Amino acid sequence: MSNDPDFTGAGGATTEELVFDAKEAQRRRKPNTMQRVGDHLKREWQLYVMLVPTILWLVIFLYKPMYGLQIAFKDYSIFRGVANSPWIGLEHFQTLFGNDQFIRALKNTIIISFYGLIFGFPMPILLALMFNEILKQTFKKTAQTIVYLPHFVSSVIIAGIVITAFSPSAGIVNTILGWFGVDPVYFLTKPEWFRPIFVGTGIWQEAGFQSIVYLAAIAGVSPTLYESAVVDGASRWQMMWKITLPSILPTIIIMLIIRIGNMLEVSFEMIILLYQPATYETADVVNTFIYRQGIQGGQYDLAAAAGLFNAVVAFVLVMTANAISKRYSRTSLW
Amino acid sequence: MSGVRLEGIVKAYGAVQVVHGIDLEVQEQEFVVLVGPSGCGKSTTLRMIAGLEEISEGDLTIDGRHVNRVAPKDRDVAMVFQNYALYPHLNVADNIAFGLRIRKESKETIASSVEEVGGILGLTPYLERRPADLSGGQRQRVAMGRAIVRRPKVFLFDEPLSNLDAKLRTQMRAEIKRLHKRLGVTSIYVTHDQVEAMTLADRIVVMHDGRIEQIGSPMDLFLNPKNTFVAGFLGSPPMNMVKATIAAGDQGPVAEFDGQRVQLQQIPSLTNAVGTEVILGIRPEFVSVANQDDPNLVGLDVDLVETLGSEALIHASLQGDSFVIRTDTVGQMHVLDGIKGFTIEPHLVKVFDAKSGEALPGQVLKQ
Numbered sequence: 001m002s003n004d005p006d007f008t009g010a011g012g013a014t015t016e017e018l019v020f021d022a023k024e025a026q027r028r029r030k031p032n033t034m035q036r037v038g039d040h041l042k043r044e045w046q047l048y049v050m051l052v053p054t055i056l057w058l059v060i061f062l063y064k065p066m067y068g069l070q071i072a073f074k075d076y077s078i079f080r081g082v083a084n085s086p087w088i089g090l091e092h093f094q095t096l097f098g099n100d101q102f103i104r105a106l107k108n109t110i111i112i113s114f115y116g117l118i119f120g121f122p123m124p125i126l127l128a129l130m131f132n133e134i135l136k137q138t139f140k141k142t143a144q145t146i147v148y149l150p151h152f153v154s155s156v157i158i159a160g161i162v163i164t165a166f167s168p169s170a171g172i173v174n175t176i177l178g179w180f181g182v183d184p185v186y187f188l189t190k191p192e193w194f195r196p197i198f199v200g201t202g203i204w205q206e207a208g209f210q211s212i213v214y215l216a217a218i219a220g221v222s223p224t225l226y227e228s229a230v231v232d233g234a235s236r237w238q239m240m241w242k243i244t245l246p247s248i249l250p251t252i253i254i255m256l257i258i259r260i261g262n263m264l265e266v267s268f269e270m271i272i273l274l275y276q277p278a279t280y281e282t283a284d285v286v287n288t289f290i291y292r293q294g295i296q297g298g299q300y301d302l303a304a305a306a307g308l309f310n311a312v313v314a315f316v317l318v319m320t321a322n323a324i325s326k327r328y329s330r331t332s333l334w
Numbered sequence: 335m336s337g338v339r340l341e342g343i344v345k346a347y348g349a350v351q352v353v354h355g356i357d358l359e360v361q362e363q364e365f366v367v368l369v370g371p372s373g374c375g376k377s378t379t380l381r382m383i384a385g386l387e388e389i390s391e392g393d394l395t396i397d398g399r400h401v402n403r404v405a406p407k408d409r410d411v412a413m414v415f416q417n418y419a420l421y422p423h424l425n426v427a428d429n430i431a432f433g434l435r436i437r438k439e440s441k442e443t444i445a446s447s448v449e450e451v452g453g454i455l456g457l458t459p460y461l462e463r464r465p466a467d468l469s470g471g472q473r474q475r476v477a478m479g480r481a482i483v484r485r486p487k488v489f490l491f492d493e494p495l496s497n498l499d500a501k502l503r504t505q506m507r508a509e510i511k512r513l514h515k516r517l518g519v520t521s522i523y524v525t526h527d528q529v530e531a532m533t534l535a536d537r538i539v540v541m542h543d544g545r546i547e548q549i550g551s552p553m554d555l556f557l558n559p560k561n562t563f564v565a566g567f568l569g570s571p572p573m574n575m576v577k578a579t580i581a582a583g584d585q586g587p588v589a590e591f592d593g594q595r596v597q598l599q600q601i602p603s604l605t606n607a608v609g610t611e612v613i614l615g616i617r618p619e620f621v622s623v624a625n626q627d628d629p630n631l632v633g634l635d636v637d638l639v640e641t642l643g644s645e646a647l648i649h650a651s652l653q654g655d656s657f658v659i660r661t662d663t664v665g666q667m668h669v670l671d672g673i674k675g676f677t678i679e680p681h682l683v684k685v686f687d688a689k690s691g692e693a694l695p696g697q698v699l700k701q
Contacts, residue, residue, distance in 0.1 A: 227386050228419035232433035232484070233407030242432075246423040 072308045076301035085301075092305035102306065105289035108282060113263040115199045121259055123207040125252060128214030129240055147208025155205075159273035162201050163188060188274065191282040198274060198283070202267060210255075217251040218244055250331040257325055257333050261318030264310045286310050337362045337397070337520060338383060338488055344391035345378050345544075353378055353544045355392065360522060365514050367523045369531040370541035370567070376524045377492055379541075383522060384413050384490050397487050412481035413490040417497060418473045420465040420480075427452070427461040430479040437484075451479045454513070471502045478510070482517060489514075491523040495530060507533055528568050532556070540564045557699040558684075562691040565615045565684060571647065571658040576614040577688065580607045589614050589685070592653055594632050599680040603694040607685075612694070615684035618660040621676040623648065625669045633675040646670055 031039070041048065067082065072092055074085040096102045127147060134140040150158060165171050168184040178184065187193040221244060229239050268287040275283035286306060294303025318333075326332035338360040345353035353375040360366045368376040381387040383394060385406030394401050401409050412433075420429050427448050434444045452458040455475045465473055474494060481489055491510070495503045511534055514521055525531055531538050532552045540547040540555065540563070548560040552568075559565035565573045578589035578596070586600035589612065596614060598604050624631055634650040634657060641663060648659040648670070659676060685694045 222417065222419065224415045224417055224419040225421060227384075228413065228415060228480070229432070229436070230386065231384055231406045231411065231413045232436050232480075234436045238436060243421065246421070249423065 069304060069308055071301045072305035074301060076304075078300070092302050093309065095302060096305055096309065101284070102286075102289055104281070105284045105286045109264055109266055109285040109287075111282075112195055112198060112266050112285060115195055116202060116266075117259060117263070119199055120203045120207065121256065123203050124210035125214050125248075127207055127211040128218060128248075129244060131211065131215060132218050132244065133236065133240070144208070147211070149208070150205040151209035153205075155267075155269050155273060158201065158205055159270060162197065162274065166197065189276065189278045191279045194275065194279040194283045198267075198270065201270065201274070213255060214248055214251060217248040221247040249329070253325050253329055253331040254333060257318060257321045260321040261314055263317055264314050337364070338522065339395040340379070340383070340392065341395075342392035343379065343382060343389060343394060345375070345382060345387060346390040351390075351544065353382075356546055358539060358546065358549070360520060362520055363518045365511075365521045365523065365534060365536045366539060367525060367531040367535035367537075368539045368541055369525055369528060370547075371526060374541040375544040376526075376541050380413075380490050380492055380522060380524045383488070384411055385409050386413075409488075410486050411488040411490055412484050412486040413492065414474075414477050414481050414494045416493040418465070418477040420473060420476055422465055425462050425464050426457055426468070426476050426479075429465065429476055430457075430483050433480060433484045447483050451483045454482070454516075455479050470498050471506055474498065474506055475509075478513065482513070482519075487520065489519050489521040491521065493525055494523075495525070495527075503530075510534060529570060532568065538568075540567060542567075553701045557701060558693070558697070559615070560693055562613060562615065562686050565686070565693075569617060571618045571660065573684070574616045574618060574652075574657045575686075576616065576652055576655070576657070578612055578614050580604060580610050580612055580685075582608050586680075589683070596632055596678065596683055597630060597680045598683055598685060599697070601696040603696045604685060607694060611688040613686040613688050613691070615686055615693075616657075616678060617682070617684075618647075618658045620682040621659050621661075621678045623659055623661050623666070623669055623673050623676050625672040625674055627674070628677055630677045631675040632677070634673065636673050639670055639673075641670075648673060 071082055071085065073087055073089060074082075075088045075091075076082070076085045131140060131144060134143065166173050166187040168174050168186040173187070174184040185193075187197060225243050225247070226239055229243055234242065264286060266285045266287060268285075268291070271283060271285055271288050272291070275288065287310075290303040290306045290310075293299045293306070322332050322334065338358075340356050340358040343353060343356040344351060356375075356379060358366075368379060370376050378387060382389050383396075385401070385404065389402050396409055396411065421432065424432065430448050430451055431444045434447060439447075448461070449458075452461055455478060457472070457475055457479060460468060460472060460476075465476065468476065474497075477494065494510075495506050498506060507530060510523075514534075523530075523534060535552055537549060538552055538555050539549050542563050548555060548564045550558075555564060555568050559568065559573070562575060566575065576589075576591060578591040580598070581588050581590045581595075583595065583597065585597065587598040587604040587608065589596045589598055591614075632652070634652055636648060636650045638649040640647040640649070644663060646661055646663050646666075648661065650657045650659065650673075661670075663670070681697075681699065684697060684699075686692060687694060
């Protein structure tokens with residue numbers, strides 16, 4: 001008599017056959033992908049209806065225009081159209097990098113963005129931390145309203161205020177300087193003053209509003225962390241430094257990645273409103289260069305090449321920042 | 335002496351008073367549990383001791399020092415919070431060391447203290463992990479580590495086990511008890527769970543609506559509740575309450591209800607209370623179930639018998655109200671099949687005044 005164990009089932013099937021049958025039955029019970037997607041859509045259709053306007057906006061204003069990107073590689077003529085214009089390869093890019101004005105605009109873009117990052121990025125964080133420390137609610141709300149307000153004012157009006165404030169005849173800045181015996185300075189015609197004024201205006205206009213994101217992150221920090229720290233003997237400064245700031249670090253990193261991705265997108269309209277030929281040397285950026293060459297000069301293909309270059313650099317920047325953040329801080333956009 | 339003394343402690347938010355003049359003295363090395371339902375003021379009282387809430391009136395003394403106006407950090411207390419209050423961006427070692435770093439202790443002291451506390455709490459293998467990578471029980475241990483590393487005079491626990499599952503809660507309860515025995519630090523513990531209170535406390539303080547209802551050892555409170563609130567709050571299942579009227583019987587006072595009688599003990603407060611409306615407090619564990627007629631039998635309508643292994647819970651109704659009995663199953667299964675009612679020793683029936691809810695005097699049940 002054999003001592004081998006009996007692997008046959010009741011109907012004489014082997015173990016492998018039984019396992020195969022079980023898997024087959026499981027596969028038949030499991031709905032396929034199409035069925036699952038269908039069920040999901042049926043269940044959540046309201047959410048998708050709400051998504052439709054955004055998807056339409058993306059398709060019409062962001063994806064459809066991508067078709068026109070090809071003119072960056074073509075000798076484009078509005079009479080021949082996008083499809084019929086002849087391909088010329090990278091000729092526009094060669095022209096761009098041989099163009100002193102473009103190189104200057106690129107340099108200005110990088111410098112202005114860098115200033116914005118260094119001085120503008122920490123400002124909303126500092127504001128949020130300061131707001132968080134204000135205990136008197138009335139004062140806190142008033143202060144918040146005052147710093148949020150410039151965000152809701154049109155850029156044209158902001159530019160008007162800046163131009164008036166720095167006016168050599170009646171501007172408040174020159175009036176104050178006059179009290180100290182300084183002769184009036186026409187700041188907005190001096191290239192060396194353009195970048196500080198532009199970056200400062202941006203901070204004044206947006207820092208308050210941007211602080212909302214950080215305030216929301218701070219609101220999410222458990223109050224017991226502070227209570228525990230109080231019992232441990234931490235001062236307000238230590239709590240801000242050792243609890244609040246590390247707790248909102250993931251938000252700071254996400255905002256930094258987004259900011260780096262938008263580095264080459266210097267506020268185009270504010271530059272247009274504040275700059276003048278006298279300050280092109282420090283004020284002309286890639287976007288204003290595209291506007292002048294493409295719209296005013298009618299060189300759509302060259303402007304498209306400059307725009308594409310801008311987009312590719314932004315893409316590389318955001319990917320790099322995300323990868324670095326993921327590697328070192330476990331926080332990333334995706 | 336590192337005891338804590340509360341004298342006439344009041345907490346008011348504007349015109350609303352939530353704690354109404356609490357008097358309590360916690361002895362050195364004692365483990366006192368404040369227990370009561372949500373909103374009874376137990377956590378507020380603990381937070382006032384910690385210094386996280388201002389004291390509206392009264393005096394708080396820790397270790398013989400008046401501390402009403404002393405900052406939390408200078409009270410020499412450590413607190414363990416319900417949600418652990420661990421810093422998510424710091425690892426276990428840094429969380430434990432946080433308080434020491436704030437107090438600018440030397441690196442050597444911090445390292446040796448963290449190592450020692452890690453060893454005591456079994457956290458040594460996890461010192462480099464962040465709180466997110468720990469289980470609930472481990473997080474709770476880290477929270478306790480943060481408290482004990484400072485060697486405070488008083489430990490304050492604010493419902494520290496509420497976020498744990500039942501099994502872990504039982505485990506951690508034993509660990510807290512063991513830790514208290516080992517360190518001998520005066521501890522004040524807040525919970526709404528009467529089982530935690532009964533198992534951990536040297537003395538229990540039962541609170542209700544911002545007032546102390548009763549203070550005593552767990553068994554004293556269980557056996558001799560001062561009023562119906564304490565009687566109903568401590569014990570699981572809670573004490574059964576039956577409305578009755580005291581009458582004179584052949585062998586002393588009896589309680590009558592729905593044509594049934596329960597013999598009461600012969601003490602003056604009951605003998606002299608004939609005609610008084612009372613509430614009988616009957617612990618589910620103090621009755622004997624019977625399936626045969628008996629002159630002292632109190633009849634019941636049994637709804638359901640839950641067999642839990644060594645014991646069973648009998649859900650019945652008496653006077654239309656729920657009445658629960660807890661009984662052993664071993665050797666009793668035949669009785670459980672046809673329960674007709676229960677009998678109870680007269681001295682085990684607690685009698686409360688129906689109007690005030692206070693226990694009638696002289697009913698002392700010895701442990």
